[in-house]
Every structure is written in structure tokens, then in C-alpha cells.
Amino acid sequence: MHISEGVLSPSILITGGVVAFAGTAIGLKKLDYDKVMNVSLLTSTFFVASLIHVPLGPGSIHLILGGLMGLLLGWICFPAILVALFLQMVFFQYGGLVVLGVNTATMALPAVICSYLFRPWFLQNGKKRQAAAFACGFLSVLLSSILMALALFSTDRGFLQASLLIIATQIPLMFIEGIITMFTISFLAKVQPEFLQIRAL
Amino acid sequence: MKYSTSLKIILPILLVFLNCPTSHAHKIRIFAWEESGTIKTETQFSSGRAAKNAAITVINENNNQELLTGTTDSRGFFSFVIPKAAKENQYDLNIVVSSGDGHKNNWHLKAADYLETQENVPPLPPSSLPAPQKPANEHEFSVCTVDEEQLTRIIESTLEKKLAPIKRSLAIQQDKKPSLQDILGGIGYILGLAGITAYFKSKK
Numbered sequence: 001m002h003i004s005e006g007v008l009s010p011s012i013l014i015t016g017g018v019v020a021f022a023g024t025a026i027g028l029k030k031l032d033y034d035k036v037m038n039v040s041l042l043t044s045t046f047f048v049a050s051l052i053h054v055p056l057g058p059g060s061i062h063l064i065l066g067g068l069m070g071l072l073l074g075w076i077c078f079p080a081i082l083v084a085l086f087l088q089m090v091f092f093q094y095g096g097l098v099v100l101g102v103n104t105a106t107m108a109l110p111a112v113i114c115s116y117l118f119r120p121w122f123l124q125n126g127k128k129r130q131a132a133a134f135a136c137g138f139l140s141v142l143l144s145s146i147l148m149a150l151a152l153f154s155t156d157r158g159f160l161q162a163s164l165l166i167i168a169t170q171i172p173l174m175f176i177e178g179i180i181t182m183f184t185i186s187f188l189a190k191v192q193p194e195f196l197q198i199r200a201l
Numbered sequence: 202m203k204y205s206t207s208l209k210i211i212l213p214i215l216l217v218f219l220n221c222p223t224s225h226a227h228k229i230r231i232f233a234w235e236e237s238g239t240i241k242t243e244t245q246f247s248s249g250r251a252a253k254n255a256a257i258t259v260i261n262e263n264n265n266q267e268l269l270t271g272t273t274d275s276r277g278f279f280s281f282v283i284p285k286a287a288k289e290n291q292y293d294l295n296i297v298v299s300s301g302d303g304h305k306n307n308w309h310l311k312a313a314d315y316l317e318t319q320e321n322v323p324p325l326p327p328s329s330l331p332a333p334q335k336p337a338n339e340h341e342f343s344v345c346t347v348d349e350e351q352l353t354r355i356i357e358s359t360l361e362k363k364l365a366p367i368k369r370s371l372a373i374q375q376d377k378k379p380s381l382q383d384i385l386g387g388i389g390y391i392l393g394l395a396g397i398t399a400y401f402k403s404k405k
Contacts, residue, residue, distance in 0.1 A: 099327030
């Protein structure tokens with residue numbers, strides 16, 4: 001999911017940067033003193049999750065947990081994902097400084113969209129919450145891969161086939177993320193319901 | 202409450218230990234080394250899988266000119282004979298790999314690194330050899346010198362063969378994989394940032 005340095009055109013890089021900056025500003029405004037610690041724990045989870053890779057097809061895919069971040073944090077997932085991606089760049093050399101904005105936008109924007117779509121179901125107990133969690137995990141990966149494909153495609157039309165391939169290879173990940181998000185949310189709902197209230201209403 | 206606080210800590214830590222043995226994710230890597238006149242490149246994804254059919258571009262670093270291009274085979278290897286121009290003008294090479302799906306990486310190969318062994322290949326000049334004492338038998342002498350030349354060549358080629366895997370593993374080791382220290386360091390930074398944020402938020 002991390003686009004490397006030197007692949008995208010400047011206009012895409014700037015667009016991504018602007019989106020990431022705006023999202024981070026909104027997210028920081030919504031962040032309260034009481035939530036800081038919970039947010040940082042979720043940031044650590046996101047930071048580490050990308051190291052868990054699932055060997056599939058010609059390459060390998062790794063967990064993103066964007067849906068989980070979105071459901072639990074809403075707009076706050078922007079600063080959380082930005083920090084996590086920056087540290088992944090520093091420590092693991094994934095992505096790069098120039099594409100940090102684009103990578104943040106492709107992962108955080110779908111998470112925010114999903115969190116708004118499924119918020120009403122998420123607030124209800126039982127099956128509906130599980131369904132919302134699954135859908136959120138599934139859809140956030142789908143939207144992320146579409147955004148990434150669009151970013152590549154608008155840089156170079158020759159990337160069309162590769163762009164479509166990206167979406168196709170992410171399909172198994174959509175199911176995996178959906179299931180993981182579902183179990184995590186139902187586990188959190190059982191043992192620590194406060195965790196589900198981080199996001200401002 | 203005790204249960205819930207422990208959960209907060211367990212979630213990230215569990216993930217750390219889950220992935221430790223196979224801690225690589227999606228990133229393309231490239232290594233290059235010189236082996237008896239050709240430059241060999243190996244590409245793989247950070248999971249350790251070979252990057253098949255990835256595009257390789259060799260660029261002259263001194264003037265950013267493209268020297269040659271190619272694609273990797275099914276094992277992720279691509280090798281090319283060192284271009285004459287590069288050999289003569291001692292170009293530093295920048296070997297770029299792109300998998301076409303947004304992953305790209307490069308490897309810098311300094312002229313000194315791939316030309317070093319090349320310069321040594323021609324046999325030692327006769328002046329540096331111990332002055333041959335003229336033996337009584339002319340025939341015996343000629344056999345002797347040929348042997349010495351051959352010996353140098355044999356040693357060179359054997360060394361080349363034996364050193365190739367070492368060169369490869371040296372090249373691979375230059376590219377670090379994420380270690381437990383990196384992961385824990387990153388989590389430490391996140392908690393530190395959280396502390397700073399909490400401090401500023403508490404002042405309001």
C-alpha cells in the first residue's frame with residue numbers, strides 16, 4: 001500500500017499533501033486531552049500492523065487496519081496514520097517523505113468515509129455492529145486501493161493494467177481486514193466499551 | 202478495570218510478537234554486484250519473494266543518461282555485461298528497479314566497486330615477476346612461464362567463483378530489514394508524541 005518515492009507526478013503529490021494536511025488539521029482539532037493515550041495506542045497498532053504480511057499471489061500483502069482506525073477515531077485517524085507512516089518511513093524505509101501526503105490520504109480518507117457511512121450501525125449492539133465493522137474493514141481497503149490505482153493512473157496512463165492489478169490483488173486483503181476488524185471491534189465492545197467512544201460524535 | 206488496562210497494552214505488543222519471525226512487508230529491494238565482467242542484480246519483495254518481470258534501468262550517475270534496460274527473470278535475477286563506455290570512463294551506476302505497481306527502488310554501484318577486480322584480471326606485468334633465472338634447458342623455461350600465467354588466471358577465476366556468493370550476501374546485508382529494535386523504537390516515539398500532545402492539550 002505504500003507508494004515509493006519518485007513514481008508519482010508532482011500534481012498528485014501536492015494534491016495528496018493538501019488532503020493529508022487538511023485532514024490532520026481537522027483531526028488534531030477534534031483530539032481531546034482524554035483521548036490522547038488511546039489514540040497513541042491505536043497509532044502503535046497501525047504502525048506495527050503493516051509488518052504482518054500475508055503471502056499471496058505474486059507478491060505479498062500486509063495488514064493496514066484503516067477500517068479499524070476510521071471506526072474508532074473518525075477524523076483523528078488522519079494525524080494517527082500520518083505519524084505511523086512517518087515512523088514506518090524512518091524505521092522500515094516504506095514509502096518516502098515526498099509521497100507521505102499521498103500515502104496518508106490514500107489510507108486515511110477511505111477510513112474517514114467508512115466511519116461516516118457505518119457509524120449508525122456501529123453504535124448499535126450485536127450483529128449490526130459486527131456487520132458495520134466487517135463492512136468498514138472491507139470497504140476501506142477497497143477504497144484505498146482504488147485511490148492508489150487512481151494516483152498511479154493519473155501519473156502515467158501506462159499504469160492502467162498495473163492499477164487494475166493492484167485492486168485485484170487487494171481483494172483477499174479486503175476479506176481479511178473485514179474479519180479482523182469485526183473480531184477486534186466485538187472484542188473491544190465486550191472488554192472495554194470505552195474504547196469505542198474515542199471518536200467525537 | 203485491570204482487564205481493560207492490560208488489553209490496552211496487549212494489543213500492540215501481541216502484534217509485535219506475531220510478526221517477528223517473518224517481519225517484512227511490501228517493498229521492493231534490489232542488490233547488485235560484479236562477477237567476472239558482468240554485473241548481476243537480484244530483486245525481491247521485502248517478503249523475500251523474487252520480483253519477476255520487474256523493469257530494470259541502468260543509469261549513468263554522472264550525467265543521468267540511461268545506459269541499458271531489461272527485465273528480471275522468474276527468479277528475480279538480471280545480469281548484464283559491463284558496458285564498454287562505463288568501463289572506460291569509470292561511470293558510477295545507478296540501477297533502478299520498478300515493479301510497475303508503485304514500488305520502486307535503486308542500488309548505487311560505484312565505479313571503484315565493479316572495476317576493482319576488472320583491473321586486476323590482466324596477468325601481472327613481467328617486470329614484477331621474479332626475474333627468471335635462465336635454466337640450462339630452454340624448453341623447460343617456456344613451460345615454466347606459461348604455468349605461472351595460467352596459475353594466475355586459474356587463481357583469479359577460482360577466487361571470482363568463490364567470492365561471488367560472498368559479494369552477493371554482502372550486497373544483501375547492506376539493505377536492512379526491520380528489526381525488533383526498530384519496532385520498539387517506533388512505538389516509543391509514538392508514546393512520546395502522545396505525551397507532547399497531551400501536554401499541549403492540557404494547557405488549554
